[in-house]
Amino acid sequence: MIILVLNCGSSSLKYQVLDMKSDNEFTLKAKGLVERIGEKMGALNHQVPGQDKLVIEQPIADHTVGIRAVLEILTGKEHGVLGSLAEIEAVGHRVAHGGEFFSGSALINDKVESDIEKLCVLAPLHNPANLLGVRAVKELMPGIPQVAVFDTSFHQTMPDYAYTYAIPYEYYEKFGIRRYGFHGTSHKFVSRRAAEFLGIDLGNSRIITCHLGNGSSITAVKDGRCIDTSMGFTPQEGVPMGTRSGTIDATIVPFIAEKEGLTPKQIETILNKKSGLLGVSGVSSDCRDIEQAAASGNVRASLAQNILCYQIKKIIGAYAAALGGVDVIVFTGGIGENSALVRCDTCQGLEYLGVEFDDTVNQGIHGKDAVISKPSSRVKVVTIATNEELVIARDTMNIVKSQK
Ligand code: ADP
Numbered sequence: 001m002i003i004l005v006l007n008c009g010s011s012s013l014k015y016q017v018l019d020m021k022s023d024n025e026f027t028l029k030a031k032g033l034v035e036r037i038g039e040k041m042g043a044l045n046h047q048v049p050g051q052d053k054l055v056i057e058q059p060i061a062d063h064t065v066g067i068r069a070v071l072e073i074l075t076g077k078e079h080g081v082l083g084s085l086a087e088i089e090a091v092g093h094r095v096a097h098g099g100e101f102f103s104g105s106a107l108i109n110d111k112v113e114s115d116i117e118k119l120c121v122l123a124p125l126h127n128p129a130n131l132l133g134v135r136a137v138k139e140l141m142p143g144i145p146q147v148a149v150f151d152t153s154f155h156q157t158m159p160d161y162a163y164t165y166a167i168p169y170e171y172y173e174k175f176g177i178r179r180y181g182f183h184g185t186s187h188k189f190v191s192r193r194a195a196e197f198l199g200i201d202l203g204n205s206r207i208i209t210c211h212l213g214n215g216s217s218i219t220a221v222k223d224g225r226c227i228d229t230s231m232g233f234t235p236q237e238g239v240p241m242g243t244r245s246g247t248i249d250a251t252i253v254p255f256i257a258e259k260e261g262l263t264p265k266q267i268e269t270i271l272n273k274k275s276g277l278l279g280v281s282g283v284s285s286d287c288r289d290i291e292q293a294a295a296s297g298n299v300r301a302s303l304a305q306n307i308l309c310y311q312i313k314k315i316i317g318a319y320a321a322a323l324g325g326v327d328v329i330v331f332t333g334g335i336g337e338n339s340a341l342v343r344c345d346t347c348q349g350l351e352y353l354g355v356e357f358d359d360t361v362n363q364g365i366h367g368k369d370a371v372i373s374k375p376s377s378r379v380k381v382v383t384i385a386t387n388e389e390l391v392i393a394r395d396t397m398n399i400v401k402s403q404k
Pocket of ligand 1: 212213214215242285286287288289291333334335338339340
């Protein structure tokens, strides 16, 4: 079954075309990115595995124009990978927020579309863009089944005491203020893959998944189900990230607002875009730049790195307590899959939990599935390459097949 996977942002959209034979047997036919949608000049970056990347500069007025350009290149003579559009049997969308409506992926119909719309208030940057993608596909490929795969749905199994903030309960009732968590597709994928890779029973396991990228979150997975996660009402909470602060004392917000004469929106921008690795180091939001600057003696870059690894370690400790012990720690995402330094610093001092880290193996691991703890380690530490698009394609295939 050929599936088009779409991840629509406000001014960009990523796509992949996957030929799914089964959950684990698939071929990536093409992938790409449309960027600067709505600006004077946009660009379509298209890549067919084994061929050179193609960049076409053209104005892309909106998401419909962007998706039309993608469909044209996919079926074009020169760089196409499909005989015709009819070969695409379904479209899977990454959707940021499923709120309490969705604890799994869903076939998109009018009700689902209106629920995604209602949740725009909780994800004002992302859900509207996701909806633009859904509507553009409706227009360009009328009648094709579309499936929504939510970043939040894996976390809907959290118990109420894990997702409720200790603020007046009426704010949960009135506004839905609670922990939702994000990166759910990744946490679900890597926890399952880690169990499979290690040959352990997912249904009887305690796994801590650390998704560390530009945005980072950590999840406690008990017997395959999420019981807690570090991102909260928004992706702002948890460990420090590229430009996000992660958890801070909430009263810092009114304090800075008063001192600097800033509005809540301005403070939100500071906490989302000017904090984290960038804010502390003053160097960059990119972990590679931080590592380089720290290695050449930049004290604040070194501090940013230490804060990051310390906070990750603290959450691992908290989740080991929440899970009643831990069997597996997973590192994934751009940093988790590639930064031997972050993995090593984070795991230092976790011997008390039963972690025997193997830094010699760790140093050589980039972007693949590998065990980086010693064979004698009671807790297995692994790197798993995440693949959110594959989860979206799988869910889309399975939901569409179940309708037939
Ligand atoms: P996103 O959250 O946007 O999907 P990614 O998962 O791609 O981001 O992660 C991006 C992060 O991964 C950046 O901070 C980048 O520096 C980091 N990264 C990528 N490769 C390496 C590497 N070799 N060493 C350290 N960090 C890396």
